[in-house]
Amino acid sequence: MVYDNKTANQTETVLQAENVNVYYGDFLAVKGIYLNIPKNKVTAFIGPSGCGKSTLLRCYNRLNDLIPIFRLSGLVTYRNQNLYGKDIDPVQVRRKIGMVFQRPNPFPKSIYDNIAFGAKINGYKGNMDELVEKSLRGAALWDEVKDKLKQSGLALSGGQQQRLCIARTIALQPEVVLMDEPCSALDPISTLKVEELIHELKENYTIVIVTHNMQQASRVADYTGFFNVTEVEGGNRQGYLAEYAPTEQIFQNPQEEATQQYVSGRFG
Ligand SMILES: Nc1ncnc2c1ncn2[C@@H]1O[C@H](COP(=O)(O)OP(=O)(O)OP(=O)(O)O)[C@@H](O)[C@H]1O
Numbered sequence: 001m002v003y004d005n006k007t008a009n010q011t012e013t014v015l016q017a018e019n020v021n022v023y024y025g026d027f028l029a030v031k032g033i034y035l036n037i038p039k040n041k042v043t044a045f046i047g048p049s050g051c052g053k054s055t056l057l058r059c060y061n062r063l064n065d066l067i068p069i070f071r072l073s074g075l076v077t078y079r080n081q082n083l084y085g086k087d088i089d090p091v092q093v094r095r096k097i098g099m100v101f102q103r104p105n106p107f108p109k110s111i112y113d114n115i116a117f118g119a120k121i122n123g124y125k126g127n128m129d130e131l132v133e134k135s136l137r138g139a140a141l142w143d144e145v146k147d148k149l150k151q152s153g154l155a156l157s158g159g160q161q162q163r164l165c166i167a168r169t170i171a172l173q174p175e176v177v178l179m180d181e182p183c184s185a186l187d188p189i190s191t192l193k194v195e196e197l198i199h200e201l202k203e204n205y206t207i208v209i210v211t212h213n214m215q216q217a218s219r220v221a222d223y224t225g226f227f228n229v230t231e232v233e234g235g236n237r238q239g240y241l242a243e244y245a246p247t248e249q250i251f252q253n254p255q256e257e258a259t260q261q262y263v264s265g266r267f268g
Pocket of ligand 1: 024029047048049050051052053054055056067237239
């Protein structure tokens with residue numbers, strides 16, 4: 001296992017994985033992950049299909065808990081606290097560590113209520129109009145929707161819907177925003193807008209993004225983890241972290257041959 005946490009350690013670590021193994025039933029899907037996620041940076045996970053990028057991402061906000069056959073060994077910490085500790089409430093975890101999914105999934109409610117609904121459920125008692133505006137501004141959507149807040153979120157374009165989902169996530173004032181291929185369903189212009197937004201968001205949030213798009217990783221990420229798969233007995237494919245380093249190094253001077261091959265488009 002090769003990973004480079006030295007550079008990532010130069011800034012504060014928010015999330016830490018130590019020897020993390022993830023199982024679905026008896027199947028060891030992801031093996032031996034050591035990884036530090038630095039604060040207020042964008043970290044990208046890249047790698048071939050099935051190497052466990054989304055699986056690991058979902059471990060950071062306990063979203064895998066919803067899968068009955070999921071099991072994790074090793075340690076995942078958030079601010080030095082064991083995220084899988086007995087006293088940890090997964091709902092609180094998901095409030096601090098939000099998730100934006102591949103397909104924009106606004107609620108079938110107005111643009112305003114897409115923000116207000118989650119905030120209310122989470123006990124927000126402040127000025128709702130202010131929160132809605134702040135969140136939509138934070139997601140670079142305010143100017144496009146400020147005159148139609150009562151309209152359905154589903155009536156927006158795909159790119160706007162995804163920014164609405166980002167607004168909905170940041171309205172809960174998380175510290176970390178996880179993004180699982182957030183642009184894969186978007187056209188190039190919407191993609192660019194979301195990428196610009198990611199740049200802005202890292203001022204206030206720590207971002208971890210799974211992407212199949214290597215240009216996207218090189219454009220948005222400060223650090224990149226390259227995940228790979230090995231075939232094990234029984235034909236199963238096991239994911240592992242092959243290399244983790246500043247994005248520039250991963251793309252221009254990778255230390256592992258597999259990384260070199262992947263980033264130059266020779267496999268995957
Ligand atoms: N709910 C599940 N139940 C059983 N196996 C699963 C489940 N989710 C993922 N897996 C398996 O775990 C492995 C890792 O999958 P995962 O989706 O995390 O990979 P990925 O790198 O994100 O892939 P992709 O790039 O195709 O989205 C795969 O072998 C997959 O089949």
